[in-house]
Amino acid sequence: MYRILVYIGAALLLLGAFAFGVSLWEGPTAWHTDVRTFWGIPISLFVLWIGLAHAGTLISAIFLALGYPLGRRTSMVAELSTLCSLAVAALFPLVHLGIIENFYMVVPFLDARGNFSNLRSPLVWDFCCISVYGLVSLLFFATHLFSEKFPDLKKLIRPMAWLLFPLVLWVHTIVSLDFAVTFVPQWRGAFFPLYFIAGAIYSGLALVIILLTAEHCRVRVLEKLMLGLSWFMAFFWLWEFLLKGSFSFEVVFLGAVVPQLMWLRVIRENAFGRLLVAFSVLVSLGLERYILVTPSEYNAAEYFSWTDLGLVSFSLGLFTTLFFVFRAKFSSLLEGEDVVMGEIVLQQDESDKESEKVSLPEKNDFSILRLPLLLGVLVTLLYVVWAISVENTNLAPLSVVNVVPLCLPLLVLVASFTLCARPLWGISGKRVKVVCAVLAGILGCLAGAFWAGGSSDVPSGAVSVQEIDSTKTAEFIWSSRCAGCHGQDGKFNEKFVREFYPLPQKLTPVRLDTLGEDSLVKVILDGRVNMNPYRGRVSEDEARGLVRYMRHLAGEGE
Amino acid sequence: MDRREFIKACSVVALMQVLWGCRRLPDLSGAKVPEIAEFEREVRLALSRAKGAFDLVQVPMPGPLEVHGASPVNRFGMAIDLDACDGCGKCILACMQENNIPLSSKGERDAGRFMHWIEMHGGAPAMCFHCGNAPCEKVCPTGAASHTPDGLSTMMYKRCTGSRFCGANCPVGARKFNYVDSVKEGLARKFNPEVPLRSKGVMEKCSLCLQRLQDHKHAQMATRPGVEWRGSGLKTACSEACPKNAIIFGNWLDQDSPLVQEAKHRNLYVPREIANLDPSVVYMRGRR
Numbered sequence: 001m002y003r004i005l006v007y008i009g010a011a012l013l014l015l016g017a018f019a020f021g022v023s024l025w026e027g028p029t030a031w032h033t034d035v036r037t038f039w040g041i042p043i044s045l046f047v048l049w050i051g052l053a054h055a056g057t058l059i060s061a062i063f064l065a066l067g068y069p070l071g072r073r074t075s076m077v078a079e080l081s082t083l084c085s086l087a088v089a090a091l092f093p094l095v096h097l098g099i100i101e102n103f104y105m106v107v108p109f110l111d112a113r114g115n116f117s118n119l120r121s122p123l124v125w126d127f128c129c130i131s132v133y134g135l136v137s138l139l140f141f142a143t144h145l146f147s148e149k150f151p152d153l154k155k156l157i158r159p160m161a162w163l164l165f166p167l168v169l170w171v172h173t174i175v176s177l178d179f180a181v182t183f184v185p186q187w188r189g190a191f192f193p194l195y196f197i198a199g200a201i202y203s204g205l206a207l208v209i210i211l212l213t214a215e216h217c218r219v220r221v222l223e224k225l226m227l228g229l230s231w232f233m234a235f236f237w238l239w240e241f242l243l244k245g246s247f248s249f250e251v252v253f254l255g256a257v258v259p260q261l262m263w264l265r266v267i268r269e270n271a272f273g274r275l276l277v278a279f280s281v282l283v284s285l286g287l288e289r290y291i292l293v294t295p296s297e298y299n300a301a302e303y304f305s306w307t308d309l310g311l312v313s314f315s316l317g318l319f320t321t322l323f324f325v326f327r328a329k330f331s332s333l334l335e336g337e338d339v340v341m342g343e344i345v346l347q348q349d350e351s352d353k354e355s356e357k358v359s360l361p362e363k364n365d366f367s368i369l370r371l372p373l374l375l376g377v378l379v380t381l382l383y384v385v386w387a388i389s390v391e392n393t394n395l396a397p398l399s400v401v402n403v404v405p406l407c408l409p410l411l412v413l414v415a416s417f418t419l420c421a422r423p424l425w426g427i428s429g430k431r432v433k434v435v436c437a438v439l440a441g442i443l444g445c446l447a448g449a450f451w452a453g454g455s456s457d458v459p460s461g462a463v464s465v466q467e468i469d470s471t472k473t474a475e476f477i478w479s480s481r482c483a484g485c486h487g488q489d490g491k492f493n494e495k496f497v498r499e500f501y502p503l504p505q506k507l508t509p510v511r512l513d514t515l516g517e518d519s520l521v522k523v524i525l526d527g528r529v530n531m532n533p534y535r536g537r538v539s540e541d542e543a544r545g546l547v548r549y550m551r552h553l554a555g556e557g558e
Numbered sequence: 559m560d561r562r563e564f565i566k567a568c569s570v571v572a573l574m575q576v577l578w579g580c581r582r583l584p585d586l587s588g589a590k591v592p593e594i595a596e597f598e599r600e601v602r603l604a605l606s607r608a609k610g611a612f613d614l615v616q617v618p619m620p621g622p623l624e625v626h627g628a629s630p631v632n633r634f635g636m637a638i639d640l641d642a643c644d645g646c647g648k649c650i651l652a653c654m655q656e657n658n659i660p661l662s663s664k665g666e667r668d669a670g671r672f673m674h675w676i677e678m679h680g681g682a683p684a685m686c687f688h689c690g691n692a693p694c695e696k697v698c699p700t701g702a703a704s705h706t707p708d709g710l711s712t713m714m715y716k717r718c719t720g721s722r723f724c725g726a727n728c729p730v731g732a733r734k735f736n737y738v739d740s741v742k743e744g745l746a747r748k749f750n751p752e753v754p755l756r757s758k759g760v761m762e763k764c765s766l767c768l769q770r771l772q773d774h775k776h777a778q779m780a781t782r783p784g785v786e787w788r789g790s791g792l793k794t795a796c797s798e799a800c801p802k803n804a805i806i807f808g809n810w811l812d813q814d815s816p817l818v819q820e821a822k823h824r825n826l827y828v829p830r831e832i833a834n835l836d837p838s839v840v841y842m843r844g845r846r
Contacts, residue, residue, distance in 0.1 A: 106719065
């Protein structure tokens with residue numbers, strides 16, 4: 001079963017990989033954009049996948065933090081889906097960039113030349129929040145995965161869940177600010193953070209329901225939550241319609257009407273019925289993201305190019321492959337242990353009732369959070385003070401408000417690593433330790449490279465285009481081609497000219513201006529009266545240079 | 559050293575040389591350079607596809623900038639005389655030649671995009687309005703879009719990552735993205751050696767002829783040191799090219815500047831979308 005899914009995923013991945021490669025090579029022209037749409041499909045996919053990445057932590061961490069523990073398998077599946085979706089989501093902003101190798105400039109840290117990224121931009125907040133979210137989710141997943149084997153880790157799970165809980169909401173709020181702080185009329189609305197969080201959780205729940213169906217089990221509470229959220233989304237869509245008059249039939253039908261089928265017992269009790277509803281929700285949310293990111297007046301759905309579809313297929317394939325490969329890997333790795341995510345048992349009964357393997361720690365267990373939190377607050381304070389006092393190239397100095405979005409992620413990052421570092425270090429094997437040390441070394445090198453900054457040379461292509469305005473070239477051509485009659489200084493070689501021709505007009509700036517550059521170029525190229533045509537001997541560029549040189553000579557004469 | 563080692567060393571050297579050779583970028587000296595007539599043709603095409611007119615609202619005369627570190631004596635800007643302008647498009651061509659703006663590829667034209675920094679909106683030219691409180695600069699993640707003390711909204715091309723956030727956030731769509739490599743495609747021509755050609759993946763827009771301002775300032779510093787530079791007597795490429803003298807460049811804070819002299823007696827307008835953003839470029843219409 002999993003093998004088939006991996007093959008399907010790989011097939012989709014291969015189909016999409018071509019589109020992905022073209023997008024990397026061609027840059028933003030590869031997918032559909034138009035006059036008003038600068039972003040296109042990669043950002044839609046990013047928003048969709050980052051939303052899907054929220055369900056895992058929501059289901060696992062928030063339920064745990066609030067004292068509603070789910071079965072271990074449910075939470076592990078959800079957490080793994082978070083990590084895989086994050087990996088997919090993180091690719092798309094990179095694909096989206098015009099100059100991919102410059103992405104590091106977004107990191108909010110100073111370099112040796114005084115360049116500092118612009119902390120007013122939601123993109124910087126985005127970058128930081130998502131990297132921190134990825135790291136902390138990985139840590140949480142590792143803690144959770146190994147907690148069966150090493151019971152010492154169990155007491156870390158709930159404090160970690162409490163650290164992740166606000167971070168999840170924070171991250172998607174920041175993603176919504178990418179849109180909500182702009183001046184694009186379609187993206188404005190103070191309700192955007194709530195709208196995005198609801199949408200993220202909604203789509204994430206649909207994804208987890210699909211993955212759980214693949215595990216042959218179901219968790220009723222998630223289905224109830226999804227049904228509840230469909231009403232939330234319907235409400236937000238209504239709000240948006242009343243506010244901006246924008247409305248998409250497909251989105252509302254698939255996202256708000258189809259899920260109501262869950263009220264029917266026939267659909268609810270059938271695995272295919274649940275899959276149908278969950279997929280309809282995913283399609284609806286995906287379409288909604290696409291329409292949102294495309295603010296032009298056209299009907300967005302008509303403008304999918306093959307690369308757009310290829311990128312969608314790529315993201316689906318990558319997620320499916322990653323998820324099921326890791327899932328198989330972990331279940332075999334930990335086989336023989338008590339309950340890991342691996343057991344493939346048909347369980348059509350309610351998993352809610354499945355006994356809770358996660359033992360809830362006592363209240364005083366939170367005392368281990370004290371030191372990490374203190375450290376996190378200190379580091380965050382230091383960073384804020386440093387960031388607003390640093391001398392940067394941007395004109396306006398930062399205010400505290402600009403740094404606020406980075407505070408929580410930084411705090412959580414420091415706190416969770418302080419919390420987990422020692423216990424995890426204690427249980428990890430020698431090889432893991434070496435890998436960690438090497439990674440730290442690489443990180444140090446990268447920080448050094450960042451501090452040094454990239455090259456500031458002008459791209460070499462720019463020099464090679466011929467420069468027509470060179471006075472020197474014009475002077476050279478003038479003396480070789482024109483000076484014979486017109487004189488080295490433009491005042492005629494009178495001795496020679498008088499013998500053969502009537503004396504031409506004097507070269508004055510006024511006369512040059514009345515004739516105009518273009519017509520003089522024409523005279524040089526095609527000739528006039530006694531003037532010989534020079535086409536073939538002088539290129540159009542050179543002729544133009546000569547006209548400018550004539551102006552130069554005439555100006556000097558006065 | 560035995561034979562095997564010798565051959566190994568040789569092959570390593572050869573490999574290094576091959577790698578070293580790969581480092582070189584392809585030679586582009588043979589790249590096609592477009593004719594000037596092609597630029598003229600493209601301007602005519604752009605004129606035929608002019609965009610809709612802005613919804614204009616009246617504003618007072620721009621005052622000193624309200625950003626940190628702004629110069630108290632200089633704020634450069636322009637006024638476009640809607641009564642005089644007949645939409646001939648000479649400013650677009652002049653701008654292309656001054657700033658080395660590349661032609662658009664066929665695909666770009668079909669998508670409705672030109673690289674022109676000046677575009678016709680309802681028969682009147684519109685370029686970047688150089689808002690004092692610019693929305694594009696706020697969202698630029700790297701700080702590539704920033705403000706100069708004398709009121710120019712500028713771009714640092716080397717610092718741009720091409721996230722296109724600024725373009726999405728510009729209410730009037732003044733920002734242009736280099737979707738194609740114009741040098742390689744033979745679409746770019748270096749008319750003006752003082753302005754660099756932009757690479758693929760970089761945002762660009764009207765710079766208010768920054769290079770002219772810079773040269774003027776340096777020239778004055780060299781010839782008349784100690785005199786405060788107010789940019790008097792300077793013109794941008796578009797204002798120089800306008801046959802009707804409908805584009806007037808100047809310093810909003812200099813009472814003797816032709817800009818202030820003219821704008822004093824006129825009603826000033828800006829597009830409704832940016833009316834609150836303190837733009838430095840305005841439209842003039844009617845006498846007061």
